[in-house]
Amino acid sequence: MLPFTCILFMCILASVSRATFNLSLPHQHPHPESVVLDVQWSLNASLSRRQTLSENTKDQCRTGNPIDDCWRCDPNWFNNRQRLADCSIGFARGTLGGKGGRIYTVTDSSDHDTVNPKPGTLRHAVIQDEPLWIVFSTNMVIKLKHELIFNSFKTIDGRGVNVHITGNGCLTLQYVSHIIIHNIHVHHCKPSGNTDIASSPTHVGRRGRSDGDGISIFGSQKIWVDHCSLSYCTDGLVDAVMGSTGITISNSYFAHHDEVMLLGHDDRYLPDSGMQVTIAFNVFGVGLVQRMPRCRRGYIHVVNNDFTSWQMYAIGGSGNPTINSQGNRYSAPGDPSAKEVGTGEQMGT
Ligand SMILES: *[C@@H]1O[C@H](CO)[C@@H](O)[C@H](O)[C@H]1NC(C)=O
């Protein structure tokens, strides 16, 4: 009986793996090294433009940062906001966000109804089916009642105003693509849930309890987070799991947090081998402990970041990830045990 069962089991296993196991993700780049070279090339181009033109230019452009120089050199950027969608680098390159869509102006900072959100609120904007470029009428603090669940093809553009998103949630990108999140502050995000939340104008889903991530990326692709500040959340500041890829986290400031950034949640989750993430030009600032990022599987390009301190470790990996670290500054803390180069086993989960 036993041999027969084993043979049968293996047959089932073999046919299942042939039928359903294509491990490449839809937006996975076939040659990650070429994306890395492309980032270097755009950085070099920006730096050399700065060198040749620095004598008679004192404006905000030509900073040497290829993303910023792409849109800030236009003095009319305020009226040409969607230009930003052409400025991403790394694995999120080509992220459209709400490019080509209407400008949607958030005028109401409230979040009272997660099922039928009021027009003018951020929640009403992010669930729409059409591409939208979302801006804010004025400075505001948006205190979320529950997770903010995005539909695809959205840009949140906080340039010119001071926008804080906090409360329960916070930002949840689940099974979506083409999202740009730019120039907002995300902090003090707490777990919540067991409630109904709209994810589109026609779909309301029951949500379990969320982790309390700042930005939670789940099964999603082409995601670009740029010029955000993230701090004081319950779980990760940015977590990307369950087959997410095509992600760039750039020009952002991280502070006051334990588990900063988790890329992949389980060593055994094979689709995360196709996870490709660029971490570029960020400042990992005061009060951080670990996971900057913590990588499982995948290809992670960590370039030109400033790691100012940590309490346990800066970058960690397990499950055979490729971590390409270039041009970063690591300022190790005084604690001798936090200076070591460790392995996955040593760093816990
Ligand atoms: C797996 O998916 C990729 C991209 O979607 C495709 O190019 C490739 O041909 C697929 N491979 C198999 C064996 O189906």
Ligand SMILES: *[C@@H]1O[C@H](CO)[C@@H](O)[C@H](O)[C@H]1NC(C)=O
């Ligand atoms: C960028 O510049 C550095 C320093 O000059 C050089 O070593 C590197 O090869 C350049 N990279 C690319 C892709 O041009």
